Structure formats: structure tokens, C-alpha cells
Amino acid sequence: MALEVSHVVGGYSQIPVLKDISFDVQDGELVGLIGLNGAGKSTTINHVIGLLTPHKGTITLNGVTITQDSQAYKQQIAYIPETPVLYQELTLREHLELTMMAYDLDHEAAWVTAHDLLKTFRLDNKLDWFPANFSKGMKQKVMIVCAFLTQAKLFIIDEPFLGLDPLAVNDLLQLIEKRKQEGASILMSTHVLDTAQRYCDRFVLLHDGQVKTEGTLSELQAALPEAGESLNDI
Numbered sequence: 001m002a003l004e005v006s007h008v009v010g011g012y013s014q015i016p017v018l019k020d021i022s023f024d025v026q027d028g029e030l031v032g033l034i035g036l037n038g039a040g041k042s043t044t045i046n047h048v049i050g051l052l053t054p055h056k057g058t059i060t061l062n063g064v065t066i067t068q069d070s071q072a073y074k075q076q077i078a079y080i081p082e083t084p085v086l087y088q089e090l091t092l093r094e095h096l097e098l099t100m101m102a103y104d105l106d107h108e109a110a111w112v113t114a115h116d117l118l119k120t121f122r123l124d125n126k127l128d129w130f131p132a133n134f135s136k137g138m139k140q141k142v143m144i145v146c147a148f149l150t151q152a153k154l155f156i157i158d159e160p161f162l163g164l165d166p167l168a169v170n171d172l173l174q175l176i177e178k179r180k181q182e183g184a185s186i187l188m189s190t191h192v193l194d195t196a197q198r199y200c201d202r203f204v205l206l207h208d209g210q211v212k213t214e215g216t217l218s219e220l221q222a223a224l225p226e227a228g229e230s231l232n233d234i
């Protein structure tokens, strides 16, 4: 399997937010990470991308642990946060070049991919723009273009359905589908279950820093009423 999160305990201080979390994402699989506000989705993602170190447990990507080889691990991951993180002093062109350097991409081939992506997201005439010139949705599109420029094995996408126009959501879903077919794995955090259920192969439901249940949305729906809960609340 591509991503394996095994018995992870962790958080921001000595008091753990994640309490023994285990789940995996297989090659070519799109897994939805869902749960109420504060359930631990972002904290889980922060551990997977290496921003936080587990107190206990392990996270491996294609057999590589982040502590073993941070660079090799991180080059396999592309992360699209819900709130775009861009360098104010760099243009769109420079963001793309920075991504090419960080992921050791062949510049010539990467620019061919970049031009396609820029056209898809209608950013092709904005290469010399700085982040201050972009709207929030446009900044999200810049993050998407940078992520899909890479040959990452794991894409982590935080709440892609809010803030993007429907055309861009559709373009993003097509990119996800293409990368899935090429064998990449996708972990997507979302509250928009009606859209997500059309695309996710499986869901991992977090509750209070633990994996409450996993499966398809109908399997989750069947499991939850035992606890007097409903997916409508998520």
C-alpha cells in the first residue's frame, strides 16, 4: 500500500489530539477523510506531510518513513491546503520554478505540463502576477497547478470543494481521476459528502482523534445510527 498510518499518537503539545490512529491509502485509491470540526483531520494531515512528528506510531509512504529520509518522503507528496500558502514576493512563474526545483523535475518537460495546467485553470496569461493580484480561488488554483506539476505518489487535498468555482472543481476532479489511473493515491479532507461520495473509493471517519469507522458512505451510514449519529451532521 502507498500510505500507511500505523498507531499514530500525536498533536501540538504533550497532550495528544490523535489517539492511536491507523488507516491506509492504497495505490490508485481516493480516500475521503471526514469528521466533525475538531475531529482531527488537519492534525492527521499535518502528521502525514511531516509538519508534526508522531509521539508514537509510524507513517510510511511506499515503505519510506519520514524520519528515515525526509527529502525522499516529502518529494513523494503534493499538498494542496484549504488556505493557499504562497510567497508574496514571488510571481506565479517563480512559484512554478520553485516547485520544479523542490521536486527535482526536468524543467523542459515540467514547463510543458505547466502550460497545459495553466490553460486548464485559466491562469496562462498571469505568469508575471504576484499573489496579491490573485483572488482566493485563483490562489487555490495556483496551488493546484503547482501540486499537479509534480510526479507525487500521494496527493493530499484539504477541502477542495469550497472556494473553487464549479468549473475548477470539475477540472480538479478530472486531474485527480487521471492521476489515480496512473497509480497515485489521494487523501482528501472534506465536509461536502454529496460531491465526495461520487469520487471517493472509501472514507475514514474521525471522531475525537480516533478512527471511528471506515468504508463506503453507505457502510458508514449503516454503522453510525448505533451510536445515535448521522452523516448529515458531518
Ligand code: ATP
Binding pocket: 012, 017, 035, 036, 037, 038, 039, 040, 041, 042, 043, 044
Ligand atoms: P475542521 O473540520 O474544523 O477543520 P479538523 O477535523 O481538521 O477540524 P483539527 O484542526 O485537526 O480538526 O483539530 C483537532 C484538535 O486539535 C482540536 O481540538 C483543536 O482545538 C486542536 N488543534 C488544532 N490546531 C491546533 C494548534 N495549532 N495548537 C493546539 N491545538 C490545536
